[in-house]
Structures are given as structure tokens and as C-alpha cells.
Amino acid sequence: MGLIVQKFGGTSVADADRIRNVARIITETYRRGHNVVAVLSAQGDTTDDLIAKAAEINPNASKREMDMLLSTGEQISCSLCAMAIEAMGYPVVSLTGWQAGFRTNSAYGDARIKRINTERVMAELDKRAIVIVTGFQGVNKYDDITTLGRGGSDTSAVALAAVLHADLCQIFTDVDGVYTADPRNVAGARLLEEITYDEMMELATLGAQVLHNRSVEMAKRYNVNLEVLSSFSGKPGTKVKEVVKTMEKLHVRGVAKDKNVARLAVVGVADQPGIAFKIFSLLARENINVDIILQSIGRGGTKDISFTVCKADSQRAKELLEEQKNVLGFERVDVNDQIAKVSIVGAGMIHNPGVAAKMFEALYNAGININMIATSEIKASVLVDAAETDRAVQVIHDRFFSEFGEN
Amino acid sequence: MGLIVQKFGGTSVADADRIRNVARIITETYRRGHNVVAVLSAQGDTTDDLIAKAAEINPNASKREMDMLLSTGEQISCSLCAMAIEAMGYPVVSLTGWQAGFRTNSAYGDARIKRINTERVMAELDKRAIVIVTGFQGVNKYDDITTLGRGGSDTSAVALAAVLHADLCQIFTDVDGVYTADPRNVAGARLLEEITYDEMMELATLGAQVLHNRSVEMAKRYNVNLEVLSSFSGKPGTKVKEVVKTMEKLHVRGVAKDKNVARLAVVGVADQPGIAFKIFSLLARENINVDIILQSIGRGGTKDISFTVCKADSQRAKELLEEQKNVLGFERVDVNDQIAKVSIVGAGMIHNPGVAAKMFEALYNAGININMIATSEIKASVLVDAAETDRAVQVIHDRFFSEFGEN
Numbered sequence: 180m181g182l183i184v185q186k187f188g189g190t191s192v193a194d195a196d197r198i199r200n201v202a203r204i205i206t207e208t209y210r211r212g213h214n215v216v217a218v219l220s221a222q223g224d225t226t227d228d229l230i231a232k233a234a235e236i237n238p239n240a241s242k243r244e245m246d247m248l249l250s251t252g253e254q255i256s257c258s259l260c261a262m263a264i265e266a267m268g269y270p271v272v273s274l275t276g277w278q279a280g281f282r283t284n285s286a287y288g289d290a291r292i293k294r295i296n297t298e299r300v301m302a303e304l305d306k307r308a309i310v311i312v313t314g315f316q317g318v319n320k321y322d323d324i325t326t327l328g329r330g331g332s333d334t335s336a337v338a339l340a341a342v343l344h345a346d347l348c349q350i351f352t353d354v355d356g357v358y359t360a361d362p363r364n365v366a367g368a369r370l371l372e373e374i375t376y377d378e379m380m381e382l383a384t385l386g387a388q389v390l391h392n393r394s395v396e397m398a399k400r401y402n403v404n405l406e407v408l409s410s411f412s413g414k415p416g417t418k419v420k421e422v423v424k425t426m427e428k429l430h431v432r433g434v435a436k437d438k439n440v441a442r443l444a445v446v447g448v449a450d451q452p453g454i455a456f457k458i459f460s461l462l463a464r465e466n467i468n469v470d471i472i473l474q475s476i477g478r479g480g481t482k483d484i485s486f487t488v489c490k491a492d493s494q495r496a497k498e499l500l501e502e503q504k505n506v507l508g509f510e511r512v513d514v515n516d517q518i519a520k521v522s523i524v525g526a527g528m529i530h531n532p533g534v535a536a537k538m539f540e541a542l543y544n545a546g547i548n549i550n551m552i553a554t555s556e557i558k559a560s561v562l563v564d565a566a567e568t569d570r571a572v573q574v575i576h577d578r579f580f581s582e583f584g585e586n
Numbered sequence: 587m588g589l590i591v592q593k594f595g596g597t598s599v600a601d602a603d604r605i606r607n608v609a610r611i612i613t614e615t616y617r618r619g620h621n622v623v624a625v626l627s628a629q630g631d632t633t634d635d636l637i638a639k640a641a642e643i644n645p646n647a648s649k650r651e652m653d654m655l656l657s658t659g660e661q662i663s664c665s666l667c668a669m670a671i672e673a674m675g676y677p678v679v680s681l682t683g684w685q686a687g688f689r690t691n692s693a694y695g696d697a698r699i700k701r702i703n704t705e706r707v708m709a710e711l712d713k714r715a716i717v718i719v720t721g722f723q724g725v726n727k728y729d730d731i732t733t734l735g736r737g738g739s740d741t742s743a744v745a746l747a748a749v750l751h752a753d754l755c756q757i758f759t760d761v762d763g764v765y766t767a768d769p770r771n772v773a774g775a776r777l778l779e780e781i782t783y784d785e786m787m788e789l790a791t792l793g794a795q796v797l798h799n800r801s802v803e804m805a806k807r808y809n810v811n812l813e814v815l816s817s818f819s820g821k822p823g824t825k826v827k828e829v830v831k832t833m834e835k836l837h838v839r840g841v842a843k844d845k846n847v848a849r850l851a852v853v854g855v856a857d858q859p860g861i862a863f864k865i866f867s868l869l870a871r872e873n874i875n876v877d878i879i880l881q882s883i884g885r886g887g888t889k890d891i892s893f894t895v896c897k898a899d900s901q902r903a904k905e906l907l908e909e910q911k912n913v914l915g916f917e918r919v920d921v922n923d924q925i926a927k928v929s930i931v932g933a934g935m936i937h938n939p940g941v942a943a944k945m946f947e948a949l950y951n952a953g954i955n956i957n958m959i960a961t962s963e964i965k966a967s968v969l970v971d972a973a974e975t976d977r978a979v980q981v982i983h984d985r986f987f988s989e990f991g992e993n
Contacts, residue, residue, distance in 0.1 A: 195642045229662070233669055235602045240669035247680050248665035251658035255636070258655035262640055262647035273654050277684075278729055299729070322685055322706070 181346035182304070183208055186218040186314065186336035190353045191410040192256045193223035201410060202263035204351070205309060209269060214304045216343065218314040218336040219260055221252025242287035246316070246326045250276065253313035253332075261311050272303050273311040276324070281317030281335065289328035292317060292335075295342045312339065330391020337394045341401035348403050350390060351410035356417030357382065357389050360434040360576045364569050367581055370416075371432060373423035378432045379405075381524040381558045386437030395419065430527035430534050431579045436572050437520040438565060440470070441493035442550065444485040445500060447510025450477030455484060457507055458500065465499055467492045471520070471553040471560060481510070485551060487562065490516050518550060519568040522560040523575060535559035541578035547571050588753035589711070590615055593625040593721065593743035597760045598817040599663045600630035608817060609670035611758065612716060616676060621711045623750065625721040625743040626667055628659025649694035653723070653733045657683065660720035660739075668718050679710050680718040683731070688724030688742065696735035699724060699742075702749045719746065737798020744801045748808035755810050757797055758817035763824030764789065764796050767841040767983045771976050774988055777823075778839060780830035785839045786812075788931040788965045793844035802826065830933075837934035837941050838986045843979050844927040845972060847877070848900035849957065851892040852907060854917025857884030862891060864914055865907065872906055874899045878927070878960040878967060888917070892958060894969065897923050925957060926975040929967040930982060942966035948985035954978050 185208065187201050201217070209215045229248050233240050254275055261273035280296030303310045314332025319325050327334055333350060340348035354362070355370055357379065362368040374382075376399035383392040390407055398405050398419065408416025448454050455474065462469055467488055475483040488496050497512050528534045535554050542549055542561065547570065550562035563571045592615065594608050608624070616622045636655050640647050661682055668680035687703030710717045721739025726732050734741055740757060747755035761769070762777055764786065769775040781789075783806035790799040797814055805812050805826065815823025855861050862881060869876055874895055882890040895903050904919050935941045942961050949956055949968065954977065957969035970978045 195639070198643060232602070232662075232666060236605060236666050237669035237673040239673070241672055244665045244668045244672065244680060247668070247682075248662060251661050254658050254661075255639075255655060258651045259639060259643050261651045261654070262644035265648055265651065266644040266646070273651060275654075275731075324682075 180212045180214070182214045182216070182343055184216045184218065184336050184340040184343065184345045184348045185351060186332060186349065187220065187351045187410055188332065188353070189220040189223050189226070191351055192219055192260065195259075197410075198256070198260050199263050201260055201351075202267060204410060205260075206264060206267050206269050209309055214307075216300060216304070216310045216312060216339060216345070217260070218312050218332060218339060219253060219256045220314050220332040221249075222256045222259075225252040225255065243323060246287045246324050249326055250313070250316045250324045253315055257311045257313050264309055264311075269309055270307060271309040271311060273313075274299065274303075275313050276316035276335075277318040277322070279310075279312045279339070281338075283317035283319055283325045283327070285319040285321070285323075285325065287323075287325055290317060290319065290325035292327070292338050295338060297342055300339070300343065330393050333391045333394035334397060337397045337401075337403050337405070340403045341397065346404065347406060348398070349406045349408060350394075351408060352389060353409065353411065354389060355409045355412055355414055356407045357387065357419075358433065359431075359580050360572055361387070361436070365434070365573050365576050367576065369580060373418045373420065374432055375423055375526050376419060376421060377557055378524050378526050379419045381522070382433050382435050385435035385520065385522040385524065385558070385560070386439070387433065387435045390419070430531045431523045431525040433524050434572050434576045434579070435522050435524065436568050437522075438568060439489050439491075440487050440518055440520045440562070441490045441514060441516035442485055442487050442518050442562060443493060443496055443500075444483055444513040444515075445507075445509050446483050446513060447481045448484060449508050450480050450482045454507065457503075458484060459486075461499060461503060462488075462496055465495070467496050467499075471551055471562070473551050473553075487520065487551070517565045518562050519565045519571075520560050520562055521568065521571045521575065522558050523579065524558045526557050528559070529556045537578055538575050541574045542571060545570060545574040547574070587619045587621070589621045589623070589750055591623045591625065591743050591747040591750065591752045591755045592758060593739060593756065594627065594758045594817055595739065595760070596627040596630050596633070598758055599626055599667065602666075604817075605663070605667050606670050608667055608758075609674060611817060612667075613671060613674050613676050616716055621714070623707060623711070623717045623719060623746060623752070624667070625719050625739060625746060626660055626663045627721050627739040628656075629663045629666075632659040632662065650730060653694045653731050656733055657720070657723045657731045660722055664718045664720050671716055671718075676716055677714060678716040678718060680720075681706065681710075682720050683723035683742075684725040684729070686717075686719045686746070688745075690724035690726055690732045690734070692726040692728070692730075692732065694730075694732055697724060697726065697732035699734070699745050702745060704749055707746070707750065737800050740798045740801035741804060744804045744808075744810050744812070747810045748804065753811065754813060755805070756813045756815060756823075757801075758815060759796060760816065760818065761796060762816045762819055762821055763814045764794065764826075765840065766987050767979055768794070768843070772841070772980050772983050774983065776987055780825045780827065781839055782830055782933050783826060783828060784964055785931050785933050786826045788929070789840050789842050792842035792927070792929045792931065792965070792967070793846070794840065794842045797826070837938045838930045838932040840931050841979050841983045841986070842929050842931065843975050844929075845975060846896050847894050847925055847927045847969070848897045848921060848923035849892060849894050849925050849969060850900060850903055850907075851890055851920040851922075852914075852916050853890050853920060854888045855891060856915050857887055857889045861914065865891060866893075868906060868910060869895075869903055872902070874903050874906075878958055878969070880958050880960075894927065894958070924972045925969050926972045926978075927967050927969055928975065928978045928982065929965050930986070931965045933964050935966070936963045944985055945982050948981045949978060952977065952981040954981070
């Protein structure tokens with residue numbers, strides 16, 4: 180008998196039938212003799228509906244009141260799920276974030292979990308009750324309700340699995356697991372049996388969107404065994420762990436795309452030390468995250484510095500730079516938001532030089548132009564024109580994963 | 587500068603415009619220099635929608651989970667109202683039942699307030715913040731969410747006014763105050779400037795539905811100054827207090843009807859002591875509330891005992907009695923649920939014999955038959971045929987309140 184934490188996302192609890200389906204998954208696990216703690220997101224569109232209600236009244240509502248409002252979404256889905264489990268005749272209790280002991284800092288809308296007081300959850304498990312916990316939320320030191328921001332429910336589940344020393348944390352979603360590429364867009368995409376935390380983190384960051392980075396990072400830190408699987412298919416999913424079997428011998432684990440990217444080019448800066456520091460410390464102070472950075476070789480005393488930010492930050496980044504034009508001394512700032520980032524990820528890449536070159540070759544053969552390149556130990560990313568994104572992913576995926584691909 | 591508790595019901599916060607209207611009422615009170623604590627119900631149909639969601643999943647859901655679910659309704663309306671007040675530029679904070687310190691017993695769905703820890707509310711008021719509190723809810727000793735049942739939000743407001751020693755507790759609703767009869771049905775119904783707690787309690791019980799009995803009882807016990815008024819008209823409403831000015835010299839304060847009544851007649855019981863005790867202790871054990879009781883004079887060794895219960899209990903009451911037919915020894919039980927109770931209420935009645943007689947006279951003149959009569963110090967009730975209800979209320983009201991009426 181073990182302790183299993185199961186997390187169900189918004190689509191998994193979207194209506195009464197799906198809630199009953201989730202209740203079946205939970206009770207089947209329970210019937211096999213396990214203790215079960217289930218962490219639920221809000222139903223399907225609830226959060227969007229609540230945001231729309233708030234926007235109608237005050238488009239600039241405080242984050243504190245937004246959290247007060249939004250946290251009701253999970254409370255609704257959790258109590259409904261508990262009722263479905265009651266109807267099946269099992270002992271069950273639903274708990275809000277504060278009831279389940281989630282204490283966070285005070286960053287409303289994007290709070291971090293500071294600790295979890297597990298007394299209540301443990302007491303319920305001792306009584307052999309199934310425990311349903313609201314994801315995405317907690318309370319701060321003032322006892323005010325906070326929400327954890329994007330990927331919050333995954334993080335709630337992993338954090339709970341960590342403090343409860345759960346044997347497994349299952350993240351149920353609407354796909355069968357982690358694929359070598361997005362199966363909705365890429366022909367031949369394969370389900371991965373296993374993946375390492377590091378690979379998963381790169382894939383999450385790179386836009387695979389199956390599991391939020393923050394939760395994987397936490398799983399790695401506390402060594403929580405993760406499994407990503409479908410709440411609909413009933414099939415085994417993808418295990419995420421520290422070390423994976425090398426049986427598959429995949430150097431590249433997956434191909435991901437990210438269209439939420441803009442490239443800025445600071446053209447004609449003086450070719451002297453300290454200029455990159457000035458640019459990027461300026462952006463960092465304003466909380467603008469910079470991803471890929473490329474600096475041209477100096478020519479005629481000037482050089483160009485290009486970098487990528489997420490689309491929403493691109494105009495502000497341009498304005499910040501232009502405000503400091505005199506200090507930084509450049510010619511102009513170009514913004515291109517019609518681009519996308521395509522990446523390959525694999526822990527095996529570090530020991531296998533030439534993997535990135537294969538990616539470039541695949542793109543070359545397809546006539547797709549590469550704007551920028553960035554590589555690290557376990558990934559290689561290229562910027563391509565937005566219009567070419569899906570084709571780029573497909574040809575790269577074919578190169579590594581098709582029957583005739585080399586991986 | 588005083589402290590005013592304002593309560594707004596579900597229709598008052600039904601949509602964005604109405605929430606803005608409530609925000610205006612609150613902030614105008616605040617601008618006049620008062621501290622304001624506002625207690626809100628859930629928006630219009632929210633509670634019914636949530637009940638429907640639950641019924642789809644589990645028609646027999648536990649009350650604990652129902653409370654977990656339903657308590658989100660007020661959390662939504664309160665955070666939205668706080669956002670509306672923020673948009674107007676005033677300091678404001680919304681608090682759930684547990685954040686506002688409402689501790690209740692564990693009777694889920696119908697909990698009683700045991701105490702209110704006012705620290706948080708007081709701290710916010712000290713900062714001159716407007717405090718918005720969810721009505722209808724609290725937490726029990728296990729920190730589980732409870733709801734207060736019917737009239738719960740009124741009770742929350744009055745209880746908060748009591749512990750905070752508020753100068754006034756205003757109950758905002760969709761009518762202008764307490765009328766001499768339901769103005770939607772009775773021509774010439776007049777708004778009362780003042781009414782005593784006792785009169786209000788009789789009217790609440792008798793179906794006037796403008797203020798729940800439980801809250802009036804609490805207001806009387808803690809001597810909370812109440813005012814019932816409209817959130818739409820902006821006019822002064824009705825003050826509810828211990829003693830009212832006698833200026834108006836109204837012996838009768840109002841006429842109320844209650845159609846949720848059924849009459850049972852236990853026909854042909856033995857005319858011997860103890861039979862009434864046996865019947866009514868049997869019903870009391872099963873939590874069936876009996877209202878009016880009438881016992882005929884014995885004739886030929888037997889008598890009849892008639893009494894009223896609410897419609898929902900009538901069949902069960904009949905069955906309970908019939909199960910004990912051998913013990914009780916009666917001929918048969920008749921049930922009539924095509925009846926209604928019409929009552930006049932007024933603290934002045936006790937000193938003015940003949941008031942009830944005027945009511946009977948008015949009914950006689952209109953040719954309306956009286957089924958049963960019951961009187962107390964401050965009220966007189968009659969049972970009439972359900973079809974005659976509205977006409978009965980009108981002729982009685984005319985008798986006491988029309989230009990030519992005697993009151």
C-alpha cells in the first residue's frame with residue numbers, strides 16, 4: 180500500500196461526466212489499497228468566466244481580490260468531485276488550499292509555496308478517507324487567499340507529494356503523456372515511456388506545455404516520481420525521473436516549438452566592453468526575461484546585439500532601450516515578432532556532438548532559413564520565420580524519429 | 587462618526603450594474619465619515635446554479651460538501667464588490683466567513699454562529715478600510731466550512747453588528763421596507779416607518795419574508811438597531827427597534843399571509859386527558875413543527891383535534907399518526923392543504939380588545955369562511971381557503987389601513 184497524489188487539470192473536470200470519470204480513476208486507485216490525495220484545477224472555463232466577470236467591473240482589480248475570486252473555481256470542482264466519490268460509496272473529504280495547509284508568500288496571482296502543514300491531510304488519510312485538495316491556491320501570513328499563477332495546480336500536486344513523501348505523483352491531463360513532438364501537429368510523433376527531469380524542464384520551457392516547468396523543477400529538487408498520463412485513455416503515460424533507462428538510446432528526446440517569441444536587434448552599438456551588461460541589466464531591472472542572445476562580430480567599430488523576449492515584453496523592451504539611447508549609444512532597435520523558436524532536447528546530446536548539426540541539415544534540406552541559433556548541454560534551439568514553424572518541427576522530427584531517421 | 591453594518595441580498599448584487607450600485611451605497615456611507623462593514627449574499631441565481639450542478643452529480647451529497655460548494659457564491663459576490671469599490675478609489679478588503687472570524691457549530695447547511703473573532707475586521711477598520719464580508723457562512727471547530735441556512739446572510743449581518751457594537755445595521759433588499767401588507771398584492775399597502783422586534787418577528791414568521799426571523803430574534807437579544815430598506819430606491823426604510831414611537835397609533839402593524847400551511851384533523855379521539863400530549867409529543871420527536879392547534883369540545887365521549895403544519899410535513903404527520911392509530915384511538919385523519927393562514931400583527935393589540943373581532947367582521951362581510959382561529963398577545967391568525975387568501979388579506983387590510991379603516 181502506497182500514497183499516490185493525483186492531479187487533474189481543468190479539461191479533466193470540465194463537466195459532470197468528466198468529474199465522474201475522475202472520481203472513478205481516484206476510487207480505482209483507492210480500491211487497489213492506496214491512499215489517494217487528488218489535487219484538482221478549476222473546471223474548464225470557470226477561471227476565464229470569473230476573469231470576465233471581474234473585467235466587467237474593474238479591469239484593474241487588485242491581485243488580492245482577483246485571488247479571492249479565482250480561488251472559488253477549484254473549491255467548486257473539488258466539492259463536486261467529492262460528491263461524485265460520495266455517490267460511489269467511498270469516504271472522502273474536500274479541502275481548500277488553507278484547509279490543506281498551503282502557506283505561501285504574499286505575491287498575489289503568482290505566489291510561491293513556503294510550506295505545507297500536513298496535519299489535516301494526514302489525519303484524513305489516517306481515517307482512510309480520500310482527500311481532494313484545491314490546486315493553485317494557498318494563504319499568506321495574513322490568512323489572505325493567494326493563487327500560484329501559471330502551472331499552479333501541477334506545483335500544488337508536486338509540493339504535496341514531496342511533503343507527504345508520496346510514492347508517486349500522477350499528473351492527469353488531456354494527452355497520453357510526453358511526446359517526441361506535439362502529436363496534434365507532427366506526423367509520427369511518438370509517446371515517450373520515460374524522460375529525465377532536465378529534459379522535461381527544457382521541453383516545458385520550450386513550449387511543450389504538457390507540464391509546467393516550475394512543477395518539474397520542484398519534482399527534481401525533492402525527487403518526486405512523476406507520471407504524466409491521460410485522464411481519458413486509461414493508458415500508461417510518461418514517467419519523469421532523475422535517470423531513465425538508456426534502452427531507447429534516444430539522443431534527442433523531443434522537438435518543441437514556441438511561438439510566443441519576439442526578436443529584438445540593437446543595431447550599431449559601439450564595439451566596446453560593458454555594452455551587453457548595460458543592455459541586459461536594464462531589462463532585468465524591469466523583469467523582462469531574455470532568452471537567446473546573439474552578438475555579432477564587431478565591424479568598423481560597431482556591432483549588433485540580438486536577443487529574444489516573449490512577445491508581450493517586446494514593445495516595452497524596445498521603449499526601455501530607446502529611452503537610454505544616449506547612454507547606450509546605438510543606431511536603432513528592430514523588433515521582429517513574426518518568428519518562432521524550434522528546439523530539440525535530449526540528455527544524450529552532450530555526449531554526441533553533431534546532433535545539432537543534423538537539425539541544421541534537416542532545415543537546410545527543407546529550405547528553411549535559420550535566424551538565430553542557441554545551444555546548451557541538452558538542447559539546441561533555432562529561430563525560424565513564424566510561418567515555417569510547423570514545417571520546421573516536422574522535418575526535424577522526421578530527421579530524428581522517422582523510420583529512417585537517425586537518433 | 588459611527589460604525590454601520592450594511593447587508594445586501596442576492597437581488598441587490600445580481601449583476602455588474604447592481605454590484606456597482608451597492609458599491610455606491612457603501613462608499614457614500616463611508617464618505618459621510620462612517621466605518622462600513624458590508625455583508626453580502628451570493629449573486630442572484632448563483633446558489634441555485636450550484637445546487638443544480640451538485641444535483642447532477644449526486645442528489646444525496648453530504649451537507650459538508652454542499653457547504654463547501656455553496657460558500658463560493660458569497661466569496662464571488664464579495665470579491666467583485668470589493669473590485670467595484672477599488673475602481674471608485676476607496677480602500678477595501680473582502681473577507682470570507684472564516685477570515686472574518688465566524689465560528690459556528692457543525693450543523694452543516696443550518697449552522698448556528700457560536701462566536702465571532704473580530705480581530706481581523708477591527709484591524710481593517712482601524713486602517714479605515716471598507717470591509718466586505720461573505721454572509722451565510724462560517725467555519726466549525728474542524729475548520730470546515732459551514733453555511734447558516736435560510737436567512738443566513740441577515741443573521742451574519744446582525745451578529746456582526748452585535749459583536750462590533752455597530753450603531754446601525756441596515757438590511758438592504760428589493761423592497762422599500764416593511765409594509766402593512768405585501769404591496770405587490772394588496773392595494774393601499776403602506777410603508778411602516780417603525781416596527782418593534784416582536785411585531786417584526788411575528789410578521790417574518792407569518793410569511794412577510796422581508797427579514798428572516800432568526801436575525802430579528804438576534805437583533806432583539808443584542809439590541810441591534812435594524813433598518814430594512816431598498817438598495818434601489820434610495821429612500822429611508824423601516825426601523826426595527828425595541829420600542830417605537832406611538833405617534834402613528836397603529837394597533838395593527840401589518841397583515842401577512844402564509845400559503846405554506848396544511849391542516850390536519852384527527853377526528854373522533856377519546857375525550858380523555860393525555861391524548862393531545864401523546865399526539866404532539868409524537869410529532870415533536872419527528873421534528874414536525876405544529877403551529878395552530880384547535881380542540882373541539884367533547885361530544886358523546888369523543889372530540890376532534892385539528893392543527894396546522896407546513897405543507898411538506900403534512901403527509902408524514904398523517905402517516906405517523908396512522909401508525910399509532912391503535913395507541914391513540916381515533917376514527918380518521920383528514921388532511922387539507924388547500925388552505926392559507928392570514929394574520930394581523932400589532933403590539934397594540936394586547937391593550938385593545940376587539941381588534942381581532944374587526945378582522946372576523948371584515949371576513950364575514952366579504953363572505954369568507956374562517957376555518958380556524960388562533961390569537962396571541964400581538965397577533966391574530968385565521969385559516970381560510972387557499973383560493974380566498976389574497977381577497978382575505980385585502981379586506982382585512984382595507985378594514986385597518988384604508989382611509990376609512992379603523993386602526
